[in-house]
Amino acid sequence: MDIDGLGDKLVDQLVRLRRIKDAADIYLLSLEDLITLDKMAEKSANNILNAIKESKNTTLAKFIYSLGIRHVGEHVAMVLAEQFRRFDSLQKASREELLSIQEIGPEIADSILSYFSNEENISFINHLFEAGITIKEMPLEKAPLKEHPFSGKSFVLTGILSALTRSEAKKFIEEKKGKVSTSISTKTDYLVSGKSPGSKLAKAKDLGVTILSEEEFLRTLGER
DNA sequence: GGATCTGGGCAACGACAGCA
């Protein structure tokens, strides 16, 4: 659910002290529950409570990703959200429906079916909704986007970006119908190179990939 | 000011999907 400030050490403490039994209990935590933890004062506790509150209203893709279904990461979760639009539709999906989706093969389909056939998982999902999680509605039909230079192109990001974070850059590319990958291949169209680029820059040059500086990327992003 | 924790970033590796 991408809650800022809630890392593994804190979760460890919360579980150890029996403040939470599963992830849904995080949404029932109070200031008193947090403030008594090690290395936790009022400021941090309030930051975490705000982050928890903000994460309650989430997107379908993020919610699917957060369930931790094997083989379903951020990308596959987005594919499933685009396809099914509603969480209950995904829950009821048949193997055939899942296999008919581009990028979903038998392993992933079986993993999803297995997850939703487990009663413990269903009870956990119900617990999350009872704790106040809401999923933002997805429009039935997406408004047609004007063709953008990034549309249909494959991107890889390297180095430190100064004007935006990687996740923001990724979000912007995806909004323009581009795709973000983690490794350079012959199918990569653009490498966006920030400060202190890694080995990807050399590989991109070898493969003749177009290299964009952060400034060029932002300028092109603003086009159309 | 040191200690601790988190988040961001990179790299490596295994697993998966798609294709010939």
Place this chain on the structure above:
DNA sequence: TGCTGTCGTTGCCCAGATCC
């Protein structure tokens, strides 16, 4: 069936925020 490209996971490092 093997190959290629992509994705997910994990581990490591570093910088920044916060606590004590």
